[in-house]
Amino acid sequence: MNVQIQPILAALKRHKAGTLLIAMQIALTxxxxxxxxxxxxERLARVARPTGMVETHLLTVxxxxxxxxxxxxxxxVKADLATLRQIPGVVDATAINSYPLRGGGxxxxxxxxxxxxxxxxxxxxYFADDHAVATMGLKLIAGRNFRAxxxxxxxxQKVEAPGEIIVSKALADKVFPDGHALGRTVYIMGxxxxxxxxxxxxxxxxxxxxxxxDNFMEHSVLLPIQLTGxxxxxxxxxxxGRLDALLKTVPAQLMKTNRMRVLRDDTGVxxxxxxxxxxxxxxxxxxxxxxxxxxxLLAITAAGIVGLTSFWVGQRRRQIGVRRxxxxxxxxxxxxxxxxxxxxxxxxxxxxxAMAVGLNLWMVTHxxxxxxxxxxxxxGVVALLLIGQGAVLAPALRASRxxxxxxxxxx
Amino acid sequence: xxxxxxxxxxYRTEVVETYALRDFNIDVKEGEFVAVTGPSGSGKTxxxxxxxxxxxxxxxxxxLDGIEVSRLDDNARSKIRNEKIGFIFQAFNLIPDLNVYDNxxxxxxxxxxxxxxxxxxIMDALERVGLASRAKHYPAxxxxxxxxxxxxxxxxxxxxxxxxxxxPTGNLDTQMARGVMELLEEIHRxxxxxxxxxxxxxxxxxxxxxxHIIDGQVVDLGEDPRFHAHxxxxxxx
Numbered sequence: 001m002n003v004q005i006q007p008i009l010a011a012l013k014r015h016k017a018g019t020l021l022i023a024m025q026i027a028l029t030x031x032x033x034x035x036x037x038x039x040x041x042e043r044l045a046r047v048a049r050p051t052g053m054v055e056t057h058l059l060t061v062x063x064x065x066x067x068x069x070x071x072x073x074x075x076x077v078k079a080d081l082a083t084l085r086q087i088p089g090v091v092d093a094t095a096i097n098s099y100p101l102r103g104g105g106x107x108x109x110x111x112x113x114x115x116x117x118x119x120x121x122x123x124x125x126y127f128a129d130d131h132a133v134a135t136m137g138l139k140l141i142a143g144r145n146f147r148a149x150x151x152x153x154x155x156x157q158k159v160e161a162p163g164e165i166i167v168s169k170a171l172a173d174k175v176f177p178d179g180h181a182l183g184r185t186v187y188i189m190g191x192x193x194x195x196x197x198x199x200x201x202x203x204x205x206x207x208x209x210x211x212x213x214d215n216f217m218e219h220s221v222l223l224p225i226q227l228t229g230x231x232x233x234x235x236x237x238x239x240x241g242r243l244d245a246l247l248k249t250v251p252a253q254l255m256k257t258n259r260m261r262v263l264r265d266d267t268g269v270x271x272x273x274x275x276x277x278x279x280x281x282x283x284x285x286x287x288x289x290x291x292x293x294x295x296x297l298l299a300i301t302a303a304g305i306v307g308l309t310s311f312w313v314g315q316r317r318r319q320i321g322v323r324r325x326x327x328x329x330x331x332x333x334x335x336x337x338x339x340x341x342x343x344x345x346x347x348x349x350x351x352x353x354a355m356a357v358g359l360n361l362w363m364v365t366h367x368x369x370x371x372x373x374x375x376x377x378x379x380g381v382v383a384l385l386l387i388g389q390g391a392v393l394a395p396a397l398r399a400s401r402x403x404x405x406x407x408x409x410x411x
Numbered sequence: 412x413x414x415x416x417x418x419x420x421x422y423r424t425e426v427v428e429t430y431a432l433r434d435f436n437i438d439v440k441e442g443e444f445v446a447v448t449g450p451s452g453s454g455k456t457x458x459x460x461x462x463x464x465x466x467x468x469x470x471x472x473x474x475l476d477g478i479e480v481s482r483l484d485d486n487a488r489s490k491i492r493n494e495k496i497g498f499i500f501q502a503f504n505l506i507p508d509l510n511v512y513d514n515x516x517x518x519x520x521x522x523x524x525x526x527x528x529x530x531x532x533i534m535d536a537l538e539r540v541g542l543a544s545r546a547k548h549y550p551a552x553x554x555x556x557x558x559x560x561x562x563x564x565x566x567x568x569x570x571x572x573x574x575x576x577x578x579p580t581g582n583l584d585t586q587m588a589r590g591v592m593e594l595l596e597e598i599h600r601x602x603x604x605x606x607x608x609x610x611x612x613x614x615x616x617x618x619x620x621x622x623h624i625i626d627g628q629v630v631d632l633g634e635d636p637r638f639h640a641h642x643x644x645x646x647x648x
Contacts, residue, residue, distance in 0.1 A: 004520050011508035322504045325465055326565070327493020327521040329486050404492070405465040407504055408456060408577060 008340050018308050019344055026348025026384055029301045031355035034380040035363065036290040038372050043287040047280040049217070051100035052168070052203030054137030054237065057091070058272035059246060060099065061234040061254070064262045073228045074153045076258060081131075083257040084234060087249055089242030094135040094235050097127040097227055098207040101272075101279035105207035110175055110221070114187045114194070121174050123167075123219035124206035125188065127159075127227045133166070133201065135237045141169060143182045143199035146224040156227045161188055166199035170218035188221060195223075209279040211368065243271055298387060305391035309337060313399040320399050321406025330400040337396035338389060345388040349381045356380070412573060412604050413439040413462060418471030420457050420627075431457040432627040435471065439573075439606055444599040446618035447608045454627040455608045456577065462606060463496055463575045464488045476572050493521050497566030501578035503558040505550040505565075511537065512546040515565045522569065536564035540594060556587030563594060574598070576607040580614060592617060 012019050061084075065076055077095050084093035098105035105126075109119025126132070130146040143166070150164055165188070172181035185194035204220040206213040238246050251269045254261070263269060313320070320333055328336075360372035420432040432454045439445050449455045460466040461473065464480060473480050476495055480488065498504075505514045515536055519529045537543040540560040550558050559579060566574055579595065580588035592614060599605050599619075607618060615621050623630040 007509055007513050007516070007520070010510070010513055011506075014508040318504070319506050319508075322500075322506065323517065323521075324489065325463065325492060325498050325504075326518040327489050327569075329489040329521075332489075332521060403465070404489075405460050407498070407500060408460055408465060 022308055023344050023348040025301050025304050027352035029297045030352030030380050030384050031359050033294045034356040034376045035359050036294050038376050040287045040290045043283040047283050051205040055272045057238045059236040060270050062267050063232050065230045067260050083253050089239050089246055091237040092131050092135040094131040096233055100205035101209050101275050102207040108188050111187050114192050122216045123171050123221050126222050127225045128222050135235050139202040141200055141202045150224040153226045156229050161193040161195050162223050164198040165195040166222040167197050168204040168218050168220040169200050169202055172200050302387050302391040309392045309395040313395045320402040324404035325407040334396050334400040337399055341388050341392040345385045353377050412441045414474045416472045419469045421469040430627050441604055444605045444619040446615035447622045448615045449624035453624045455624055459577050459608045464492050495572045497571035497574045499562055499566050499576040499579045501581040503562045507550050510547050510549050511561050515568050518569045532568045536568040540564045555583050559591050574603055574605045
């Protein structure tokens with residue numbers, strides 16, 4: 001096969017409009033697809049972040065007592081927990097103000113110096129009990145769990161910092177980069193009272209799935225405090241395979257214990273899988289939308305290439321016949337169209353690379369996007385060139401089958 | 412040089428078989444200038460396309476420069492077209508997107524010839540047809556006669572063993588036609604073997620030998636002077 005770049009370029013110069021159109025289409029597609037793929041990957045990475053809990057065996061309960069004063073919920077919660085823990089198939093249960101992916105919670109600054117004006121980092125506060133670590137399935141990697149006698153009941157309006165806290169490893173490492181957090185004290189909640197770190201768990205996410213908590217996604221504090229009030233959440237850990245049945249049993253048993261409550265049909269009792277699903281709906285929706293945009297764009301570009309090449313093959317039938325008569329083999333003709341497309345494609349991806357980087361920089365400034373990794377551009381370039389060659393193959397093969405006798409047909 | 416024996420070409424459809432050539436015999440010797448004449452539909456063009464390996468034939472044998480071509484595959488046929496045959500078409504068939512230089516270069520590139528040799532041959536061929544100064548012009552910027560000269564340069568550049576011309580002056584006015592014909596005669600005098608298909612008895616008369624085709628068969632009248640009058644009548648009819 002004789003590849004002839006110079007005469008192909010010379011011929012393309014005489015077909016500027018079509019050539020520029022396809023090259024620009026390839027450039028735009030590259031710019032958009034690279035950035036869209038980058039966004040998709042970021043979204044999917046966000047969705048895939050682990051919470052640190054044993055999600056597959058968790059049930060969540062969002063409860064609201066009615067007709068009860070804010071301070072008098074302690075016996076009701078204790079009764080509910082007693083009920084939950086004795087249901088067959090339940091491993092453990094805990095009362096907690098929030099949990100990962102719930103969407104709302106309590107965050108405060110953490111500092112080691114009580115007079116410091118600026119906190120070292122923000123962290124989420126989980127008001128939990130001594131059953132929280134076991135129920136959530138957190139991995140305690142240093143220190144100990146809370147004891148039952150350390151749990152206090154407090155009014156949410158005037159919470160006192162506790163003497164003991166458990167923190168996530170990410171928070172421990174952030175506040176104490178030397179790696180020795182256990183036994184050290186920190187100040188939380190703007191309180192002048194220090195709290196001693198008695199335990200470190202491997203991982204525990206904050207309740208937020210959006211970008212709000214991106215800077216402290218795994219900075220969590222467990223406090224041995226139960227908040228009194230009408231609203232509250234329970235987490236229930238089930239034995240393997242019992243979750244579905246318990247989705248019905250749990251609300252029934254809770255209602256049996258105390259009818260003076262509201263358990264909403266949609267969010268009252270949910271498996272954690274549903275919580276995760278709801279939390280990342282937008283992210284998955286965005287990823288899906290971007291995927292569709294990418295596929296459509298690539299399809300349009302491929303169709304454009306097929307269309308233009310088919311048109312050119314039709315237009316050049318006689319010329320192809322002449323080339324065949326002058327000694328071009330079928331593979332020479334095939335090579336001609338493949339090379340022609342490759343040259344247009346190369347021009348497109350060169351411009352497209354610049355556009356991809358430019359588009360990303362624009363989004364970095366305006367939408368807090370991250371910088372686009374050049375790997376995406378490189379993969380995009382290769383993919384688009386391959387798609388181009390794939391799209392041009394059918395019309396190019398058709399061209400290669402044009403008979404040399406075409407040269408003698410009258411105009 | 413070009414020898415066809417009992418050659419036939421049949422076009423088959425579901426209902427009919429049409430013989431474009433039937434028991435066709437021709438023998439063109441090296442260095443000959445043969446004009447092939449005949450009425451429309453007689454098989455002249457079919458003969459030329461088969462002679463030029465642009466088309467296959469149905470029966471018989473065809474030897475080109477000593478090679479029996481019927482068993483050659485497509486690539487081998489392309490190679491022979493490229494190396495042994497120079498084509499001159501009625502419609503010139505220059506590639507409109509390429510300038511004169513690049514047009515002449517086309518067959519040389521398919522031969523895989525190196526750049527400097529290509530350049531030498533292209534310039535020689537363009538000198539030969541008197542168009543070296545037009546190398547950067549595009550076909551559309553040239554007159555018909557000039558375009559045909561470029562096509563002749565393209566045919567000559569590869570130093571073919573055989574020149575096949577299909578009504579080379581058919582699209583030209585009398586003056587341009589004369590110029591092109593004189594060029595072909597010159598090329599013949601320099602030793603080229605030329606087979607020219609033509610309607611024009613005046614043009615045919617200038618060839619060394621005439622072959623007349625009627626209904627797909629050759630009526631070889633040799634160099635008999637009486638032929639010319641006969642051929643003229645046949646064409647007029």
